[in-house]
Amino acid sequence: MAQARRNDPATRDPMSQLLDSIGPMSDRKRRALSLAHEFMAPNRVETFLHAGVPLVIGKREGYRIWDLDGHELLDLHLNGGTYNLGHRNPEAMAALTDALTEWDVGNHHFPSEPRALLAEKLAGLVPGDLHYSVFTASGSEANDVAIKSARHATGRRKIVCLDAGFHGTTGLCGAAGNDETAQYFHCDRPEEFVKVPFNDLDAMEAALQGRDAAAVLLETIPATAGFVRPEGDYLKDVKALCERCGTLYIADEVQTGLGRTGKLWAVEQWGIEPDIMVIGKGLSAGLYPISAVLLTPSVGHWLTEKGWGYVSTFGGSEIGCQVASTVLDICNRPSTLENAGNISEYLGNGLAKLQQTHPFLKEVRRSGLVMGLQFDDPAGGLLMSSTLYKHGMWAMFAGFDFSVLQFKPGLLVDEPYCDLALAKLDAALSEIDSQRAGG
Ligand SMILES: Cc1ncc(COP(=O)(O)O)c(C=O)c1O
Numbered sequence: 470m471a472q473a474r475r476n477d478p479a480t481r482d483p484m485s486q487l488l489d490s491i492g493p494m495s496d497r498k499r500r501a502l503s504l505a506h507e508f509m510a511p512n513r514v515e516t517f518l519h520a521g522v523p524l525v526i527g528k529r530e531g532y533r534i535w536d537l538d539g540h541e542l543l544d545l546h547l548n549g550g551t552y553n554l555g556h557r558n559p560e561a562m563a564a565l566t567d568a569l570t571e572w573d574v575g576n577h578h579f580p581s582e583p584r585a586l587l588a589e590k591l592a593g594l595v596p597g598d599l600h601y602s603v604f605t606a607s608g609s610e611a612n613d614v615a616i617k618s619a620r621h622a623t624g625r626r627k628i629v630c631l632d633a634g635f636h637g638t639t640g641l642c643g644a645a646g647n648d649e650t651a652q653y654f655h656c657d658r659p660e661e662f663v664k665v666p667f668n669d670l671d672a673m674e675a676a677l678q679g680r681d682a683a684a685v686l687l688e689t690i691p692a693t694a695g696f697v698r699p700e701g702d703y704l705k706d707v708k709a710l711c712e713r714c715g716t717l718y719i720a721d722e723v724q725t726g727l728g729r730t731g732k733l734w735a736v737e738q739w740g741i742e743p744d745i746m747v748i749g750k751g752l753s754a755g756l757y758p759i760s761a762v763l764l765t766p767s768v769g770h771w772l773t774e775k776g777w778g779y780v781s782t783f784g785g786s787e788i789g790c791q792v793a794s795t796v797l798d799i800c801n802r803p804s805t806l807e808n809a810g811n812i813s814e815y816l817g818n819g820l821a822k823l824q825q826t827h828p829f830l831k832e833v834r835r836s837g838l839v840m841g842l843q844f845d846d847p848a849g850g851l852l853m854s855s856t857l858y859k860h861g862m863w864a865m866f867a868g869f870d871f872s873v874l875q876f877k878p879g880l881l882v883d884e885p886y887c888d889l890a891l892a893k894l895d896a897a898l899s900e901i902d903s904q905r906a907g908g
Contacts, residue, residue, distance in 0.1 A: 487515065491523045498537040501525045521855040524863065529556035532879045532886060534863065543890050545864035547877045549692065549724045553751035554799055555879055561754035561795050568791035575787035577780060583790035590797055591763060596734055597742030601769035603762045604785025608723040608749030609637025611762040612686070614779050615745045616641045619684035619717045622768045629676045629716070630686040632664035633869045635693035636721055636747075645686055647693070647869055667691055668700045673707055677714040684717040684745070685710075689735035692724040695850070695873030696834050696841030704739040717744040717768060723760070727751040728800040728880050730837035731810040738836065744768050751800070752793045759789030800880065809880050812887060813837045816878060819891040827898040829905070831872075840876040841867060850874040856897040862890060 481489070484506050488499055502525060506514040517524065527537040532555050534544050547553060554561060568583070575581050588602040603618075605611045616628055630636070634646030643651045644658040651657040663682070665672040676682065685707060690696050711718045720743035725735035727748065732738055734746070745768055749760030764772075771778050799805055813835060820833045820842070829849065834841040844850060850866035850873045857864055857874075867873040878887065 484515075487518050491518060494523070495538050498523075498525050501537065520851070522858045524858070531555040531557075532882055540861070542858070542861055542863040543886070543893065545862055545876055545878060545890060547879060548755070549750050550727065550729055550877065551750040551753065551755045553727055553729065553880050554754055554796065555881055556755060558754055558756075558799070560799060561756055561792055564792050564795035565754075565756050565788065568788045572787040572791065574783060575785075577782055577784060581785070581787055581790075583787040583794070584785045587785075587790040587794050587797075590794055591761065594733060594797060594801060595746060595763050596737055598765045599743070599746055599763035600766050601764045601772055603764065603769075603772075603779055604790070605749075605760045605762065605781055606758045606783040606786075607637065607639075608721075608747060608760045609639040609642050610781065610784070611723075611747045611749055611760040612636040612642035612645070612719075612721060613639055614762045615719045615721075615747050615764075616645070616684065616686065617779070618762070618764055618768050618771065619719060619745060621771050623683040623715065623717060625681055625683035625716075626661055627663060627682040628661060628684055628686055629663045629665060629673065629682045631667050631688070631691060631694070633667065633694035634686070634688055634691055634721075635868070636686060636688070636723075667694065667697055668703050670703060670706050670710075674710055677710050677716055680714045680716075682714065682716045684719045686719040686721060688721045688723075689725045689739075689741075690730070690836050690839050692839075692875065693868045695843065695867035695870040696836070696839055696875060698834055698836055699739065702739075704736070704741055708741050708743075711744075719743060719745040719747065721747045723747055723749040725836075725839055727796070728806055728809055729839050729877075731806055731813060732837075733801055733806070735836065735839070752796055753789060754792050754796050757786065757789040757792045758783070759786065759793050761785075761793075805880055808882075809838050812878060812882055812884075813840075815884055816840070816887050816891070819887065820894075823891065823895060823898065827895075827902060829898060829901060834873075838878050838880065840878070842874045842876050843870075843872050844874070847872050852901060853897060856900055857893060860893045860896045860900075862893045862897075 525537045526534050528535040534542050591602050630645045636642040636645045644662050648657040663676045720736045746763045753759050824830045829845050831845045832843040848871045851871045853874045854866045
């Protein structure tokens, strides 16, 4: 009797009905979705299912992922650059397994060989006088440390940031940039974080002229806003304003660093030497969490007097340090950076051709392999995400501008992979064109 009721479509719970509406799927996948819905993230699971993206990632290799039921997808999302070097990159995996033969997370109180060697390597690779590294488990924490360091160094509290910036979701960085989520949790701090629009130098000047701002915190190319490119000398002018007003410049390179623009750090494209730089995501190779904040000697002065000013059990895990060191070697190879530049041009040409046949693709924003595709519809990026999913590609819309699709090819992709990606874009655009024409 109970069994019959459970199977009766009229009495099935909403999640079961939603899962039924997706079509046939394996028991394994259905169980993963149901458990994630019941015990982890009900709203997120429902949102993806309603959007036609019933993805539970199973196998992953290189720049491809497979759903648990085998649906193959080109990965043009890369989780914000986490998989910059591909999923399960063999060199990074070798570094990880090698590290495991000798190390573990380590004890964060003590000097550590892998951590010290990584800090030395970073100091030699980053722009300007960024000297000290503080290692964290996430980009959010690294941004929190960046803000705290700027406040201590200047004795000021105010942080100027973008209204459509994203720097993570922990305490201080969650209040920076777009703070809608911080507001939801009553953790926003409007009196301390002043928001200005991107590419608006006058607004930046007005925010800084009181000479009371500790720092300007900027993503070099704002990701969640849809990879809007800095116009002209905007970034250089902001840096000059900072210098004039005694304000520090924090570059959030979590998404744009590690070779994605064709230079190791995106700020190098504009000749900026930040006072503080935050890196993460790809530093981990997607294998062991690690992020870092880099500080000039004067901004990092607190490290000389307050040894326990920032402590984190998992920050700078020794295993993660060994992986990150290999990641830096790969990203900084001339062949890697050259490939990023060549592939950017190759895709740029292909995308320009697609624009001719599909005016729905309104704008291509391209800075190396950091790309945003804007469509001629306020929800065009959302629509492309779900349409591309059916055609075998995963690329994600920009969270603060649904008209844009973030399009993030990996550093090591080749031309045949790009041809396939362009063909899938073409197919998805054709499908949308015919829907819009009422076909
Ligand atoms: C630009 C930027 N900064 C910081 C973060 C936060 O990094 P994490 O998720 O590792 O805390 C993100 C995450 O997406 C990001 O895109």
